Amino acid sequence: MNKFLKKIIFFLLPIFVLAYPLDIFISNNLKKSVIHVDGEYLIWNDIYSGNINVDIAVYGSSRAWTHIDPKVLQDSLELTAYNFGIDGLNFGLQYFRHKEYFKYNTVPKIIIISGDIFTFEKEDGFYNHEQVLPYMLFNEEYYKSNELFKIFSKPDFFIPMKRYLGQTWEMARAGILAVGLENQKPARINGFMGIEREWNQDFKKAIKSKGYLKVKIDYKLLCLFMRFINECKNYNIEVILVYSPEYIEGRTFIVNRKEVLDLWYKIAENRNLLFLDYTEDSIGKNRKYFYNSTHLNKQGSRLFSQKLAGDLKYHLFN
Amino acid sequence: MLFNSFDFAIFLPCFFLIYWFVFNKNIRLQNAFIVISSYLFYGWWDYRFLSLIVLSTLIDYWVGRNLLLEQRETKRKALLVLSIVVNLGLLGFFKYYNFFAESFAETFRLFGKEIGVSSLYIVLPVGISFYTFQTLSYTIDVYRRKLEPTKDIISFAAFVSFFPQLVAGPIERATSFLPQFFKKRNFEYNSAIDGLKQMLWGFFKKMVIADRCAEYANYIFNNSESLSGGTLILGVLFFAFQIYGDFSGYSDIAIGTARLFGFNLKQNFAFPYFSRDIAEFWRRWHISLSSWFRDYVYIPLGGSRTTKLVSVRNIIIVFVVSGFWHGANWTFIIWGLLNAIYFIPLLLFNQNRRNISIVAVNRKWMSLKEFGMILLTFSLTLFAWIFFRAESLSHAMQYISTIFSDTAFVYTEIDNPVKVMTTLGLILLFICIEWIGRRGLYAIENFKIYRYRFLKWIFFYLIVILIFVFGGMQQNFIYFQF
Numbered sequence: 001m002n003k004f005l006k007k008i009i010f011f012l013l014p015i016f017v018l019a020y021p022l023d024i025f026i027s028n029n030l031k032k033s034v035i036h037v038d039g040e041y042l043i044w045n046d047i048y049s050g051n052i053n054v055d056i057a058v059y060g061s062s063r064a065w066t067h068i069d070p071k072v073l074q075d076s077l078e079l080t081a082y083n084f085g086i087d088g089l090n091f092g093l094q095y096f097r098h099k100e101y102f103k104y105n106t107v108p109k110i111i112i113i114s115g116d117i118f119t120f121e122k123e124d125g126f127y128n129h130e131q132v133l134p135y136m137l138f139n140e141e142y143y144k145s146n147e148l149f150k151i152f153s154k155p156d157f158f159i160p161m162k163r164y165l166g167q168t169w170e171m172a173r174a175g176i177l178a179v180g181l182e183n184q185k186p187a188r189i190n191g192f193m194g195i196e197r198e199w200n201q202d203f204k205k206a207i208k209s210k211g212y213l214k215v216k217i218d219y220k221l222l223c224l225f226m227r228f229i230n231e232c233k234n235y236n237i238e239v240i241l242v243y244s245p246e247y248i249e250g251r252t253f254i255v256n257r258k259e260v261l262d263l264w265y266k267i268a269e270n271r272n273l274l275f276l277d278y279t280e281d282s283i284g285k286n287r288k289y290f291y292n293s294t295h296l297n298k299q300g301s302r303l304f305s306q307k308l309a310g311d312l313k314y315h316l317f318n
Numbered sequence: 319m320l321f322n323s324f325d326f327a328i329f330l331p332c333f334f335l336i337y338w339f340v341f342n343k344n345i346r347l348q349n350a351f352i353v354i355s356s357y358l359f360y361g362w363w364d365y366r367f368l369s370l371i372v373l374s375t376l377i378d379y380w381v382g383r384n385l386l387l388e389q390r391e392t393k394r395k396a397l398l399v400l401s402i403v404v405n406l407g408l409l410g411f412f413k414y415y416n417f418f419a420e421s422f423a424e425t426f427r428l429f430g431k432e433i434g435v436s437s438l439y440i441v442l443p444v445g446i447s448f449y450t451f452q453t454l455s456y457t458i459d460v461y462r463r464k465l466e467p468t469k470d471i472i473s474f475a476a477f478v479s480f481f482p483q484l485v486a487g488p489i490e491r492a493t494s495f496l497p498q499f500f501k502k503r504n505f506e507y508n509s510a511i512d513g514l515k516q517m518l519w520g521f522f523k524k525m526v527i528a529d530r531c532a533e534y535a536n537y538i539f540n541n542s543e544s545l546s547g548g549t550l551i552l553g554v555l556f557f558a559f560q561i562y563g564d565f566s567g568y569s570d571i572a573i574g575t576a577r578l579f580g581f582n583l584k585q586n587f588a589f590p591y592f593s594r595d596i597a598e599f600w601r602r603w604h605i606s607l608s609s610w611f612r613d614y615v616y617i618p619l620g621g622s623r624t625t626k627l628v629s630v631r632n633i634i635i636v637f638v639v640s641g642f643w644h645g646a647n648w649t650f651i652i653w654g655l656l657n658a659i660y661f662i663p664l665l666l667f668n669q670n671r672r673n674i675s676i677v678a679v680n681r682k683w684m685s686l687k688e689f690g691m692i693l694l695t696f697s698l699t700l701f702a703w704i705f706f707r708a709e710s711l712s713h714a715m716q717y718i719s720t721i722f723s724d725t726a727f728v729y730t731e732i733d734n735p736v737k738v739m740t741t742l743g744l745i746l747l748f749i750c751i752e753w754i755g756r757r758g759l760y761a762i763e764n765f766k767i768y769r770y771r772f773l774k775w776i777f778f779y780l781i782v783i784l785i786f787v788f789g790g791m792q793q794n795f796i797y798f799q800f
Binding site: 001003004007008011014015153155161162164165166168169171 | 737789
């Protein structure tokens with residue numbers, strides 16, 4: 001028995017000894033990626049470096065970071081801006097990013113919430129979960145977040161390398177970054193990226209596979225959103241709700257779209273917030289500004305950012 | 319509790335240390351500890367269904383005891399029927415109620431009568447098909463006077479619930495497995511090391527092969543309507559390796575774990591994809607189930623020592639029942655029937671026992687003819703897997719018709735080509751290792767490099783690294799659902 005136990009320990013020892021340095025190596029290199037997971041590491045790194053000192057923060061999902069260009073807002077309003085949009089995720093993770101942002105940086109004067117149909121939708125997974133891997137180990141805040149527990153378990157936060165198990169491409173990318181082979185332009189500038197794509201088949205495929213969709217509102221998320229608004233009030237931050245354009249033909253896909261849109265109006269009315277609704281804007285009637293039914297392309301986002309900047313200027317300075 | 323979970327990584331060493339260091343002097347305490355730990359292992363998933371295992375254990379223990387005391391044949395038969403009814407009744411209710419209710423209503427609908435049959439939302443207790451068959455083997459063997467019934471209820475409970483093989487087999491026979499609970503178990507270094515090696519290989523099969531293939535197999539089967547025939551062929555290929563890696567991987571982990579505690583479980587897979595005909599395939603695939611059906615269904619029906627016509631009937635019955643055992647869906651029945659159709663010509667021409675030993679047993683390479691036979695058997699198996707994996711018969715038919723359409727040679731992109739090629743490369747590596755180790759009980763049992771300690775360790779570390787780097791996203795074991 002002793003021989004057996006010694007052998008087991010001897011076999012496992014190098015694995016345990018190497019796990020921590022390997023974890024640090026992978027995490028530190030992975031963070032350097034400027035293109036992986038839609039450039040989300042850039043945003044997290046900016047947050048943790050504590051150098052984001054802006055007047056306007058934009059929150060939301062992919063419709064935030066592909067639609068609202070902080071540079072356009074900056075040029076027009078003469079206020080600095082940063083886009084914190086997080087791909088494919090509802091308000092739960094948007095709020096998690098908000099908390100991390102506030103912990104390490106100075107708070108903004110204005111927060112623009114780019115709302116959409118899915119902001120309060122119940123979500124079980126975590127799209128692009130790879131974006132949090134390098135920051136998770138021994139991180140109490142991450143461990144406390146219910147959102148991350150949807151897909152990670154306790155050992156992922158405390159056992160080196162555990163969360164990288166099977167993350168083949170993340171480990172490979174870390175290796176590529178370590179030898180300096182990822183040589184590309186940053187995907188996002190101040191959190192924003194204009195997508196240079198033409199209209200694709202995403203919408204057609206969605207219609208074909210699902211027919212229609214009914215959004216299930218998660219009322220816990222709604223409560224969290226209300227709490228967030230209260231917290232912003234305590235900080236004297238002005239919260240502005242924005243609903244950016246959607247392509248007109250895609251609207252019928254969501255059967256309870258009106259109900260969700262009404263919810264945004266109710267929140268604005270109830271909390272006395274400015275709500276800029278662009279769902280009926282002319283941009284939404286022209287397919288050339290979209291690459292799918294919910295996302296503007298680069299041309300569309302430029303036009304929309306200019307319109308939004310103009311409207312904000314009117315409301316903020318008049 | 320899943321073998322490939324963190325919970326199990328904690329559970330196993332704890333169990334090992336207590337088993338060998340605390341209870342090593344008393345076999346009854348060791349058995350009691352096995353029962354408690356096995357119930358914990360099972361209850362981790364859903365403790366409510368433990369009552370089914372306990373019920374099954376108590377009934378069969380009681381039936382066994384009474385079969386010994388009772389000499390009248392009619393009474394003995396009644397006791398056996400009681401055991402069969404209770405065990406199959408539980409299995410039938412949890413697994414087949416909805417299937418029968420819906421099929422019943424459907425039949426009436428065909429004759430223009432609408433009847434209201436309520437479908438129940440019934441959760442299938444994990445492993446029920448496995449432990450039910452295991453306990454049934456006990457009562458049947460006691461009834462046949464092949465086995466002395468046990469007086470020791472703790473040992474019997476340990477036999478029914480032994481955690482390594484509780485939820486997905488191998489389905490052990492009471493005649494060979496139960497006596498192991500009465501013998502003093504001594505820790506054997508070589509056996510334990512061998513067990514760990516088999517576990518390591520099982521984890522490789524499950525996490526690298528099965529879980530990787532599962533991602534693509536699931537995607538392709540779930541989106542078969544929008545994909546080309548060529549991609550669907552790839553989909554069924556991925557599924558073939560998913561189910562093999564998954565189930566044989568589970569069996570390897572179970573057998574290896576059991577060896578750590580001084581138990582020997584039977585081999586459940588013997589390189590089935592190297593089979594040269596379907597009869598050989600079924601001697602190499604899920605051996606514990608195939609032999610169960612052989613001994614308790616096929617032979618009692620007359621087996622092959624009867625007229626050809628009756629033998630054919632028996633084969634059809636066994637395969638259809640085997641298909642139905644896998645799940646309450648017509649797709650499984652067709653899968654079973656298809657295998658029977660593949661098998662019957664071999665039976666009719668007395669060719670079903672032509673290939674007993676593994677291909678090229680004394681040679682390095684197979685002949686061209688053997689290669690052709692393996693390829694043909696594998697293709698037939700792939701075709702049958704379509705029914706096994708499809709959601710419904712119409713889904714299977716749509717899948718097959720797309721394969722045989724003009725898009726059979728067209729590939730639709732399903733993921734980054736590098737990722738798909740990596741998975742295919744891993745499958746190729748897996749086939750090579752299986753080929754090299756095909757003469758052993760499991761592929762990495764005996765390699766020439768083991769003569770050199772340094773190379774041996776490098777090889778094991780390499781497998782660990784492969785598991786770590788290429789392990790797919792954690793998926794449940796497929797056979798849990800059966």
